[in-house]
Amino acid sequence: MPLPARTRLAAQAGRATAALSRRLGRGDGTVIGGRVSLLVDRDALAHLGTGHRVSLVSGTNGKTTTTRLLAAALGTAGPVVVNPQGSNLPPGLVAGLASAPPGAAAALEVDEAWLRVAAEALGPATITLLNLSRDQLDRVAEVRRLAERWRGVAGATAARVVANADDPLVAWAASAAAHVTWVAAGQPWTDDATGCPSCGGAIVFGGDGWRCTGCGFARPDPAFSLEGDALVAADGEPHPIALSLPGRANRANAAMAAATAQSLGVAVDTALAAMAGTTAVDGRYRRAAVGHSAARLLLAKNPAGWLELFDMLEPPPGPVVVVINARIADGRDPSWLWDVPFERLAGRRVAASGERSRDLAVRLHYAGVEHRRIPDPLDAIVALGPGAVDVAANYTALRDLDARLRRRG
């Protein structure tokens, strides 16, 4: 079905605006282009989604990486588009879809709070729900309210929902859906799910899962489980996971992506093999030379993400620069730093950096971690060299550092 004239115009206007924005050096133009498209055609999202098989991916952590891994898997069967630069609000979705060739599949990450809007407009084939935990304390609704909204989406959608059974908030939301594939992908952070989302009772974690002591709500039986370096199907068949990306969290992302790809007709082993080619995701895991230092960029923007990040760092005493900003996109309140077990950095050379380096420095003092406070992350990377330096940055800190490194060439 051809697009309505207004939608074609909207897509053209968006692309032209994005190109102009790029020429003016105002960034990649994704968001402004998408906004212009939505101004021209308010229903651009629904119209542009027509004719594409859409997969939505949402969650507090791992959205961008899981979406890229899913796109790599679906790419074995045909063309796929994704959100440009991880822009996961409606303008970013519009920009991604506007670039799609006819009939291409779309793997789109969606901000947790915008899942309902995206699902209603796009009628996706699959919705992949990764995890929910505290993030951007100052601006996003309480985690539990997000879970309630997700439950509403799950109850109304015809999509297959692929959900992380190990996260009680996700499990509660997804259990309202008609078609669910449960994946035991793990969720080391449990402090946002102590109270049962269903009855308010106490959830106990242990052994292979979790259970509410009040109402008996418990981890659903998974169709796939992440066990070490393998994705194990319910029949016991192991599928090895060999990624270029580090850490348990990325194996969990791959597990969720592989289960999603399978429901769309791509064999699990084919999907996992295709993911090995993904080496960097919007600057994350990117390596760059700075002075005599070899920096590796890692993203950690909340306590749950940090729990996973310790597992990705070079072994001690490998030096670490921690870069913390608190802009709108990071959340204005960095008090979550006190929920991160920074004690684990003791014995390394550590620099506290970023626009909120003082908040971090105070935290490191009380964690007993010797450190230097060096607000500019490039200076900090040089100061901790020569040699390999891991850089753990939150959202805008990583984005800005990646852009500065690119400009340096």
Next chain:
Amino acid sequence: MADVAVALVYPDLLGTYGDAGNARILVERLRWRGIGAEMVTVRLGQAVPSGCELYVLGGGEDRPQALAAAELRASGALAAAVDRGAAVLAVCAGVQVVGTRFLTADGICDGVGLVDLETEHALPTRAVGELAVDPDPSLGLPRLSGYENHAGATRLGPGLRALGAVASGVGNGGGGHDDGFVQGKALGTYLHGPVLARNPELADLLLGWVVGELPPLGREEVDAEARGLRAERLAALRRRRYHFGT
């Protein structure tokens, strides 16, 4: 003296905004001074001990907050400890929990009733942002800095003293332009950050209530960094006022 026990009460229910850091800070500031201290972390399902010297309660979401209040009321341990002379630091939802009644999305809940304050009404809009408080002069504290994030409006009962006057932000939001409360050795505030990270003098006020005169900290670099952080946040407030005229 025996080790000072600092109870961190239900960090799994009242720990959404990093307030567990307050307990950590209190313990470290004792140890740095050569005073034995232990943190007693009380999670949901565990009995709240009544023999600790200091109790720390933080902020949380509606349902976990209601659950925490119900558990504390049922156990009676916190009230018994306060009767014995224990000190309390209650932040945000913690303030509401130690009061008489508070509002949640599911309706009005009973608090523990240690302090004569109620939070039965919501603010017109959620209070989110930097908060600066000029403490009651009798406390001998400098201007305090923190970050507030709450929907409830807290009214202090007659005769209950506020922690201080709001210099910028909302605080209690009950019409008195004040923040928090002080009653005996119990102190409450809407300041997150956590509050003791930015305001080491407030930590030492609480510790002084528990152990008497405090030896020097011996970690001047820590307090220099903390005061630098507070000065930075208070300066950011002034810049914002300059730009937006509020």
